[in-house]
Amino acid sequence: MPDKVGIGVRDDVGMGRDAMIMAQMSLEYAEKMRRDWDERARSNARHYIADGKTEWSDAEFRASGEATVAEDILTDMVNICQGKNPRDMRVLELGCGAGRVTRAMGQVFGEVHGIDISKEMVAQARAALAQSPNVFIHHGDGLTLNALGDIRFDFAYSCCVFHHISSYEVIASYVADVARRLEPGALFKFEVQGCTSLKTTVGDTWLGVPFSEQQAREMAERAGFELRYHVGEGEERFWLWCFRRGE
Numbered sequence: 001m002p003d004k005v006g007i008g009v010r011d012d013v014g015m016g017r018d019a020m021i022m023a024q025m026s027l028e029y030a031e032k033m034r035r036d037w038d039e040r041a042r043s044n045a046r047h048y049i050a051d052g053k054t055e056w057s058d059a060e061f062r063a064s065g066e067a068t069v070a071e072d073i074l075t076d077m078v079n080i081c082q083g084k085n086p087r088d089m090r091v092l093e094l095g096c097g098a099g100r101v102t103r104a105m106g107q108v109f110g111e112v113h114g115i116d117i118s119k120e121m122v123a124q125a126r127a128a129l130a131q132s133p134n135v136f137i138h139h140g141d142g143l144t145l146n147a148l149g150d151i152r153f154d155f156a157y158s159c160c161v162f163h164h165i166s167s168y169e170v171i172a173s174y175v176a177d178v179a180r181r182l183e184p185g186a187l188f189k190f191e192v193q194g195c196t197s198l199k200t201t202v203g204d205t206w207l208g209v210p211f212s213e214q215q216a217r218e219m220a221e222r223a224g225f226e227l228r229y230h231v232g233e234g235e236e237r238f239w240l241w242c243f244r245r246g247e
């Protein structure tokens, strides 16, 4: 990492050289994430999305999304809706893949937006969700939510996505981006890798960086969230309940 490179040196437009190097590295990493996930989507999207099985029928894949929503969302409506009617809520799924969970979210919430870095995944999700008029799938740049324009959300969710990102900076930047788009008090429920003994390497697109509770809390606070609850500290699936601060 270029943490000692060019600190304090500024170019003509005022960006520090170390920041420029970080930005360039992020762009190169985003390109690699896109290539790798496009390749996975082409070879067997459903297997890479939910690796419990190699072959999934449409019905099984749909049922697995419904099971995820039943487990992660329908059991948690007090935190997620905070008194709102889910049909009046606009929600985001970050890293929506082929629309496995997005479809099931569309059966619960009024308007659902999914975003993913992989064009192939996006194409599969759009095809699968063509009959779901309240679900919108966006192709993102892998680093930001800019593709969403200025849409704001009442709830955001992400599962099995940050597990695959080997850069703390990219994950933290996404978390901050979600915070800016959530209504005050709203929840971003997501999971990260919690097994801190796990080693990944820079540029890996399968094994993501692990978070301790302290790292997760600091990331949440910096982004403007309160990390109110967490489950699975030290485990592969470390779930975080981050509530947007502010009135």
Ligand SMILES: C[S@@+](CC[C@H](N)C(=O)[O-])C[C@H]1O[C@@H](n2cnc3c(N)ncnc32)[C@H](O)[C@@H]1O
Residues within 6 Å of the ligand: 033, 037, 048, 049, 050, 094, 095, 096, 097, 098, 099, 100, 101, 115, 116, 117, 118, 121, 140, 141, 142, 143, 158, 159, 160, 161, 164, 165
């Ligand atoms: C294991 S799949 C999970 C998909 C979906 N969340 C689900 O559970 O059905 C991981 C997804 O994250 C997406 N992804 C990986 N890195 C990403 C990034 N930097 N930005 C957005 N999406 C990303 C991949 O393209 C892939 O669709």
